[in-house]
Each structure stands twice: as structure tokens, then as C-alpha cells.
Amino acid sequence: MSEFRQSSLPEHNGTLGAQSLIARxxxxxxxxxxxALSMIPTVLGALLGLSSGIxxxxxxxxxxxxxxxxxxxxxxxxxxxxNKNSSLGVALLMAFTFFMGVMLSRLxxxxxxxxxxxxxxxxxxxxxxxxxxxxxxxASTTKRDFSGMQKFLFVGAVxxxxxxxANIFLQLPALMLTISVMAIxxxxxxxxxxxxxxxxxxxTNYVSATLAIYLDVYNIFSNLLVLLGVLGGNRE
Numbered sequence: 590m591s592e593f594r595q596s597s598l599p600e601h602n603g604t605l606g607a608q609s610l611i612a613r614x615x616x617x618x619x620x621x622x623x624x625a626l627s628m629i630p631t632v633l634g635a636l637l638g639l640s641s642g643i644x645x646x647x648x649x650x651x652x653x654x655x656x657x658x659x660x661x662x663x664x665x666x667x668x669x670x671x672n673k674n675s676s677l678g679v680a681l682l683m684a685f686t687f688f689m690g691v692m693l694s695r696l697x698x699x700x701x702x703x704x705x706x707x708x709x710x711x712x713x714x715x716x717x718x719x720x721x722x723x724x725x726x727x728a729s730t731t732k733r734d735f736s737g738m739q740k741f742l743f744v745g746a747v748x749x750x751x752x753x754x755a756n757i758f759l760q761l762p763a764l765m766l767t768i769s770v771m772a773i774x775x776x777x778x779x780x781x782x783x784x785x786x787x788x789x790x791x792x793t794n795y796v797s798a799t800l801a802i803y804l805d806v807y808n809i810f811s812n813l814l815v816l817l818g819v820l821g822g823n824r825e
């Protein structure tokens with residue numbers, strides 16, 4: 590009997606390994622699908638913000654728009670995590686991405702006011718896609734564990750948030766550029782960590798995974814667009 594149990598262990602472990610791999614692939618596949626789907630409400634929210642003039646209202650009241658952003662974003666993120674195991678979590682995620690699209694309309698309106706605004710947006714989109722592809726490739730091919738960077742990245746993100754809030758009142762162009770450069774670096778690293786966590790099975794909920802990766806992509810795109818608008822925008 591003991592010999593039978595010993596001989597069946599490798600087969601049992603192999604079955605568990607196969608099941609684990611299938612589960613990881615399912616989470617990764619669902620995350621990518623949901624991430625792609627989340628772009629639709631983001632675009633719709635941005636279009637609403639641009640067409641309704643919400644972007645101009647936010648531009649005229651940056652302090653108020655910052656409060657709305659913080660309350661809305663963190664409130665929805667809390668609700669998403671609380672309901673991540675149900676279909677309500679998916680619906681809340683779509684609502685969150687729509688809200689983020691509306692908030693993005695202020696930046697989009699500013700860039701579209703430039704002579705080459707549309708080209709800059711496409712360039713920012715292409716740059717974000719390139720960063721995503723690079724981080725996904727590294728996360729899926731390297732054996733190095735990047736999870737140890739999370740604490741440092743979190744501290745960096747908090748510093749960025751405080752600096753961004755302060756610059757609403759300081760209005761320092763150099764600080765804005767510094768924040769954008771640092772944000773691209775920090776959230777690119779966050780993207781690597783989040784993708785690797787999903788690929789390695791550390792994240793088993795695709796709603797939470799999508800939320801984390803969406804925030805990474807959103808911040809990379811928006812800050813890259815800021816840099817392109819400031820450094821390469823045609824204001825004539």
C-alpha cells in the first residue's frame with residue numbers, strides 16, 4: 590500500500606501542477622480581456638468630458654477637480670475590491686474606468702488644443718503600448734522575482750501624489766515635468782510587478798488584477814502625454 594501511495598505521488602503532484610497552470614492562464618486571459626474591455630468606457634468617458642465641457646470646468650477649478658478625482662477614484666476602488674468576487678465588481682470596474690476617462694478629458698482637451706494634439710495622443714498611446722509589451726515580455730520570461738520592489742514603489746507613488754497635489758497650488762512647470770518622468774518610471778515598474786504576479790499565480794482574482802494593471806497603464810499614458818504636450822506640443 591505504501592509503495593502504491595509513493596508511486597502515485599508524482600502523478601498527483603503533476604495533476605496539481607497542471608491545474609495550477611490552467612488556473613493561472615485563466616486569470617491572465619480574463620485579465621487581458623477585461624483590460625481591453627475597460628478601454629471602451631474610458632474612451633466614452635473622455636468623449637463625454639470633451640463634448641459636455643466638463644474638461645473646461647475641471648481646468649477652471651483644478652483644486653475642486655482634484656477633490657472629485659480623489660473621492661471618486663478611491664471610493665470606486667474600495668467598492669471594486671469589496672465586490673471583486675461578484676459580477677458587481679466587474680460593473681463597478683467599468684464605472685471606474687468611465688470615471689477615469691471623464692477625468693482624463695481635461696488633459697486630452699489641453700493637448701487637442703495644440704496643432705499636433707491628435708498626433709501626440711497617438712504617440713502617447715503607442716509609447717504606452719510599447720511599455721506594456723516590454724513589461725509583459727520581461728514578466729513572462731525572467732525568473733527574477735520583482736515583488737520585493739512593491740514597498741519602494743508604493744512609497745514613490747505616495748510621494749508623487751503629494752507632489753502632484755502640492756503643484757496644483759505651486760504651479761511649477763519643472764516640478765510637473767519631474768513628476769511625470771518619475772510617474773512613468775514608477776508605474777512602469779508597477780506594471781512589471783503586477784503582470785508578474787498574475788503570470789506566477791500570485792493574483793487569483795482577475796478583477797483585482799485588471800484594476801491594478803489598468804491604473805498602471807492609465808498613469809503611464811497620462812504622464813507620457815503630459816511630457817509630449819509640454820515638450821513637443823505645437824501651440825501656434
